[in-house]
Amino acid sequence: MTxxxxxxxxxxxxxxxxxxxxxxxxxxxxSSRLLVIxxxxxxxxxxxxxxxxxxxxxxxxxxxxxxxxxxxxxxxxTNTLKCRPPGNRAPVPxxxxxxxxxxxxxxxxxxxxxxxxxxxxxxxxxLGATLPMGRIHGRPRHLGRGSGLATYHPAAALxxxxxxxxxxxxxxxxxxxxxxA
Numbered sequence: 001m002t003x004x005x006x007x008x009x010x011x012x013x014x015x016x017x018x019x020x021x022x023x024x025x026x027x028x029x030x031s032s033r034l035l036v037i038x039x040x041x042x043x044x045x046x047x048x049x050x051x052x053x054x055x056x057x058x059x060x061x062x063x064x065x066x067x068x069x070x071x072x073x074x075x076x077x078t079n080t081l082k083c084r085p086p087g088n089r090a091p092v093p094x095x096x097x098x099x100x101x102x103x104x105x106x107x108x109x110x111x112x113x114x115x116x117x118x119x120x121x122x123x124x125x126x127l128g129a130t131l132p133m134g135r136i137h138g139r140p141r142h143l144g145r146g147s148g149l150a151t152y153h154p155a156a157a158l159x160x161x162x163x164x165x166x167x168x169x170x171x172x173x174x175x176x177x178x179x180x181a
Contacts, residue, residue, distance in 0.1 A: 002109065003109045005025045005026070009023045011082065011083075011098075013099070014095050014098035014099070016083035016095055020083040020084055021049075021084075022041075022048070024041040024046065024079060025049075027077050028077055029076055030106065032074060032075050032112055033112055033114065033181070034068070034114050034116060034174070034178065035106075035110045035112035035115040036052070036060075036064075036076070036115075036116045037078055037079065037125075037126050038051060038079045038080070039079060039081070039090070039122055040084060041079060041083065045079075051078055052072075056154040057154070059154040059157060059164075060118065068171050068175045068178065069175065076110055080096060080100075080103055080121055080126070081099045090121060091121055103126075113147065113177070113178065114146055114177045115147070116148075116151065117148060117149070117151075118150075118153050119153030120150075123136060127150055129150060133150065133152055136150050137151050137152060137166065138151065138173050146181065149170065149177065150170075151166075151167050151170035151171065152170075
């Protein structure tokens with residue numbers, strides 16, 4: 001099956017369809033070397049229809065350029081949810097389940113040898129993580145096809161600047177995984 005962004009944009013599988021401004025499908029090429037998956041669109045993403053375009057995204061892609069050598073355009077970027085939860089609250093299980101087929105299609109079509117799960121929700125959905133981020137970040141996991149790794153969400157780093165150094169170290173692991181892929 002070929003991933004069809006227009007089907008995602010027309011989605012009404014959950015109640016988030018009634019409050020969204022835009023469906024945030026993803027950006028970049030599914031043939032990129034790095035697949036970046038976050039939690040859910042925030043306010044800026046909902047307004048612009050693109051993932052990771054706010055302050056968190058700016059930090060994430062500055063770190064990706066500095067530590068991995070990849071720009072936004074050289075990655076495929078998406079989220080576990082395609083619509084913004086009200087007030088930027090965490091996704092609920094029914095919403096994650098409704099969006100899961102879209103994410104699965106994106107992952108199936110992606111040729112990226114490395115997947116970066118950004119934040120705990122993404123780590124749970126993509127890597128099957130059950131432990132806190134402090135115990136799982138920076139540790140590669142085999143994903144059937146390629147490798148996956150979790151790191152903190154850049155929103156956490158904006159609140160606690162010490163996390164930036166942890167993210168940098170995690171992204172150096174991503175760089176090594178890409179070099180060995």
